[in-house]
Amino acid sequence: MSDSTSEQEQPLISHLVELRQRLMRAVLAVFIIFLGLFYFANDLYLMLSAPLTALLPEGTSMIATDVTSPFFAPFKLTLVAAVALAMPYILHQIWAFIAPGLYSNEKKLAIPLLISSIVLFYAGIAFAYFVVFPLIFGFFTSVGPENVAVMTDISSYLNFVLKLFFAFGITFEIPIATLLLIKSGAVSAKDLASKRAYVIVVCFIFGMLLTPPDIISQSLLAVPMWLLFEVGLLMSRILFREAAEPVEENSAD
Template identity: 50%
Template structure:
């Protein structure tokens, strides 16, 4: 009979208080990173500049001379501040996720690290890709489509708070939709569903994707197609990636 395999985590147990102290330190570092990013963005391009950048896709489609309005007295101050904080968090997100990874990594086996680290990195990149796709492609098409239906007797003057809420909703929707490959990989790797079943579910997922797009996005065909089609393509990417991860992240075989 062969010797019992050595536990990779043997001797790594730390007192509960030590874990709490490390968790506190990681959280403090993450908050400092967000604070530094917020300070940098406050100087350049500044809260007003960030809001102008965020509003550019809508403003470019408004009739000549039309502007956005603020119906609340403190909105011109609070809304750009919220946008700066949001941008600071996104800017610091890679460092924040690194702190999360550094906290949980010591408690993972080597084959688990091969799964978790690529998923953390790829999920971050996919979320950023979803937000960028929404800003650079979807917004321009959607706003132009909506303005084309506006009666000439109506002067468009969107409220800045309502616009911020709309933008955040769309960013979260597209960022989350671009996480489809991660969800597929995790479900397949955990054994919840096999890769073959995922392929069989392909037709049903197309229907689900269009239903989700219809519920989340504004009631226009442009934004619905812009969300549903990438979800379907990313589902196919997830099926391909699932096979790769399952093959390369299996625990080492133990001798009996």
């Protein structure tokens, strides 16, 4: 009895040790990238604020309402950037930990999905920076009263853009989520297509919850969510068509 218990505990302890090692490697990777970027922290913030500062009226600039903001805002941005850049390595460590427990067919599907999820997350951030920011900042800086000077606090701006980065990064994962739902058998592509109207409503609800309270930000998130859902639906029909056809033939027999 005690021998079997000790045999069960040894694999558990070895898994915990491996998990700790991989977590330490991930943290170390973030720390190394952070050290490399910290010297350029102010330059990174200037780059991040460019979509807004380019639209500010002449003679105005961003401000710091807190004494510590000039240091902590670039510091926070650098830390977030380090995590974002280290994400492929972090996901690689997660994959290396769970891969031994997967079947070969699951590995063949998981690797492309893992790579695609990383690329789509970065694509969501790029879409927010290059497409969404100029539109919403152009709108916000043009609708204010004439006697009000637009001088945004650097910490408030950072929190605002990081929230949008996260929202759009997660949103661009919708094709992956759609594929996984259909592949797992939880729902079929036909059922999802029949509920398209509900999906559109849910997209706008999430757009309302994940973005600032303005119709422009909500629409710029909700519309891509719907389009990405359609992309995931189309991809599932293409990728899983061969697997679905034999099942339909067998059921017909």
